[in-house]
Amino acid sequence: MEKLVCASTKIVQMQMPQLASAGMRLLCPGLQNALQVQQVRHRQTKHWKPEFKRLRRQKFIKIELPNLREKPQDISKEEMRSRMKERGVLPPRPWMERPFHISCTGGIFEAYVPPEGDGKKSIISSSGTKQKLEFLEKKSKSLMAVRKIRAYEENFSSDDFGVQAQEIYIAAHTHMAAKEKYKIREFVSERCYPEMMHNVKDKTIHWRFLQSLEPPRVVHARVTEVITKENLFAQVTVRFHTQQMLAIYDRFGRLMHGSEIVTKDVLEYVVFEKHISNEYGKWRLHDKIIPDWLPAKQPAPITYRITDEIVEEAPKELSGGEQTKQLETGSNQLTDINMSGSQTTTSIQPHTDGPKPTPAI
Amino acid sequence: MHKVIRQMAQLTLQTPLLATAPATSVAKLLAVPPAITQNVDCCGVHTASTGGLCAKWNKHNYGPRKWLEYNKTVHPPQESQDEEPRKAYVCHMRTNIKYSPDKMWYIAAFVRGMSVDEALKQLNFVLKKGATDVRETILEAQQMAVERHNVEYKSNLWIAESFVGKGRVFKGMRRHARGRFGRVEYKHCHYFLRLEEGEPPQHYYLPEPQTPQQQLEQWLEQMRSRKVISSL
16 A cells, blocks of 8 residues: 655755754754755655545544653643543642651761871971861860760770771772672661762772771761751761772773772771661761862773763752752651751751762772 | 551641641742642653553563663673773664664664764665664764763774664554455564674675685685596
8 A cells, every 4th residue: 555666756955944853953963964854755656636635545544643752751741731631640649748767967077187198297387286286176076976975885995996997898898899789788878878889880890908007097086966866976087098909890891990910008088977876876888088188080091071061050950959858847847846947957968969079999 | 558658647647737837837838849740740641541552451561671681791801911802882772663664674784784983974865764763873872882881982883783673563444445444554663773892894794705816716626626426
């Protein structure tokens, strides 16, 4: 029936914006010009009289074909509404509340600032004295925090914690390299998990902890309350000076980063967190502190193109986010009595922060 | 199921409290629903009661699923440095294109074994409806290769596999003379593509066609290796 005999094909080249509008918007603009070609076929198997056109059309019983390549996000709101009406479907009921469980904080509170040059500055110089003074001030706060931790965890001592922290550190990293996504949860907090496991799936990571050059020591400790006064989280920053080996291979087993042979000395300030008011809380790796004065990273061996990030229309997005945040605070106010609105916003804010730099290994 | 029940319990608990909450918080709460309903509207309708999309009898038809799984294989690291680095590859597909698989085959076979740039250039001049889909699929795959699969240069790719699968077919009717009827098939097709890193091979199809010189040599060889039975 539809045997087309191509008698002659004629290429009509013209500026056709409607052709370019539908599927070609995806293509880059340079290629659009090249595609402005339309095909016209003059077949001669049909009767020449136009009045038979209607009769020919009537031979086919029209059925409605669904558009299988339609994406849900392309359908407009009104369109969706009319379709649901047509099928007699009620719109799904909106859930006003969202349950959430806080088992870790969303960031580091009062982060430790590693001294430049690893604190080797002379006390006699002005900046050196300032550094020392700040240190003393912070040290007293750390001591208070350690005392608070000891109230919940009796055998906690800042001297022995370094060894324990190193075990957690090694376990977390070996599990990451082995892609053990369930086992790693024991050693890594929920905030840290996506940072460590992001992009790990299609890579092969060879990581080895060779030795500790200096014994790890606790440099900083803080305790904070979340929502209620009894709900306490402790964060301890540990300084590691270690020797490690790292080699990252891509999906095809080609070396992407690092080396199997070269060992590197690594100086790190790692934050560990524990939900101390929870009886079954564990010390887990929470974050790494990357100082500003760190020298720039070694660039990747391959060349790549930097894409300009498109700045999204901020005001509209922001208003939506604020609304949900307000909702959260509102619903919390209804359930928790002790809590004030300002506290929740501070506790939620770190979650909504943008992506942070992944920990430098 | 458990989750839903819990949420509902919370809801019933909260409704009386909502009325007593301060006016400002009520206003905030009222301001929220549009944002939520917007999200809800985005989800698709799975409840087409008739036709090919009916979930009642067609729910196990997921379409092709294995092809993209090849993108997840992780190859072991290469042992020695002097070994040639393994070539990267990306599998990509476009499903349910409203075009006949029979017609799409010509385009798929045409593009096979070409370098990506060459294929994109050539497809501009293929005056068939499916050529646009093939073109777009190639461009998508190229972008994927560079962004996710550690391919350094986007032009250094060639089309290692390109083939067509049959998609959903909707059956229709047409009238014939004398009260008879015929069947019309409205076909859809899937297009599958694998890009590989490197230069395209000289000859995609094996065995390679021989040059006249080679043919002559082969003929000579054949002639000389003859065994003439019961001769000297």
